[in-house]
Amino acid sequence: DAGVIQSPRHEVTEMGQEVTLRCKPISGHNSLFWYRQTMMRGLELLIYFNNNVPIDDSGMPEDRFSAKMPNASFSTLKIQPSEPRDSAVYFCASSLGAGGLKTQYFGPGTRLLVL
Amino acid sequence: GENVEQHPSTLSVQEGDSAVIKCTYSDSASNYFPWYKQELGKGPQLIIDIRSNVGEKKDQRIAVTLNKTAKHFSLHITETQPEDSAVYFCAASMYSGGGADGLTFGKGTHLIIQP
Numbered sequence: 026d027a028g029v030i031q032s033p034r035h036e037v038t039e040m041g042q043e044v045t046l047r048c049k050p051i052s053g054h055n056s057l058f059w060y061r062q063t064m065m066r067g068l069e070l071l072i073y074f075n076n077n078v079p080i081d082d083s084g085m086p087e088d089r090f091s092a093k094m095p096n097a098s099f100s101t102l103k104i105q106p107s108e109p110r111d112s113a114v115y116f117c118a119s120s121l122g123a124g125g126l127k128t129q130y131f132g133p134g135t136r137l138l139v140l
Numbered sequence: 141g142e143n144v145e146q147h148p149s150t151l152s153v154q155e156g157d158s159a160v161i162k163c164t165y166s167d168s169a170s171n172y173f174p175w176y177k178q179e180l181g182k183g184p185q186l187i188i189d190i191r192s193n194v195g196e197k198k199d200q201r202i203a204v205t206l207n208k209t210a211k212h213f214s215l216h217i218t219e220t221q222p223e224d225s226a227v228y229f230c231a232a233s234m235y236s237g238g239g240a241d242g243l244t245f246g247k248g249t250h251l252i253i254q255p
Contacts, residue, residue: 029183058242068184068229070242081242083141116183127172127233129243131183 027051029132031117037138043105046135049098050119058118058129059092059102068116074100107139142167144232146246154254159220161249163230164212170232173206173213174243178227187228188215217251225253 030049038044050057058073072082074094082092089108094100104111114136118129143166153159165173171192176184190197190204190213197204201220206213217224227250231243 060243067247068243068245070244073242084242118183127241128174128186128189131176131185133183 031132035136041106044107046102048100048117054119056120060116062114109139142244144246150250152252159217161215165232172233176229
């Protein structure tokens with residue numbers, strides 16, 4: 026059974042460019058999470074969705090970041106314009122949120138470097 | 141919001157000995173406490189979790205204990221093996237009944253198993 030799929034796995038871009046990260050959750054899961062990992066700040070929750078609806082985006086650092094979930098099998102995290110301080114590993118995770126089952130399964134991450 | 145503190149940041153133990161990692165949380169409403177293991181270049185993988193209605197849970201060489209009054213929980217690994225070397229993260233979350241909530245992570249513990 027396929028786990029959470031993220032693309033691209035690595036992204037190198039120049040400051041000011043738009044970056045789009047993609048995530049396909051585990052089939053049947055109805056909650057999706059975006060996290061960012063840096064050495065300084067550790068793993069931080071950016072935003073999460075339940076049944077494709079954004080529930081809490083208080084972790085999104087600023088207006089340059091946006092996330093969408095147009096359907097149950099796809100989500101994007103966009104950074105426009107990108108800055109060097111956005112360099113990090115971005116993880117997507119999904120869970121079967123309803124019914125009390127909360128285990129979050131993480132994807133392999135997208136390693137972003139903004140020059 | 142929730143704040144999770146994790147100690148130690150680095151732990152080195154001899155192969156075969158036990159390892160203990162401790163975490164505290166601030167929000168008494170948190171009711172779900174997972175532990176994740178992250179190997180180099182990979183996403184975090186759930187190894188064990190505990191919900192606030194139990195005080196201890198065990199799975200082979202891994203156990204987690206929870207003290208709700210003191211708001212702390214610990215991971216215990218017995219008979220450590222070289223493959224246990226990784227970064228371990230504790231996390232806390234609240235399940236509200238309406239769906240899954242995001243995780244607040246500790247800063248991580250780099251566990252080193254010395255041969």
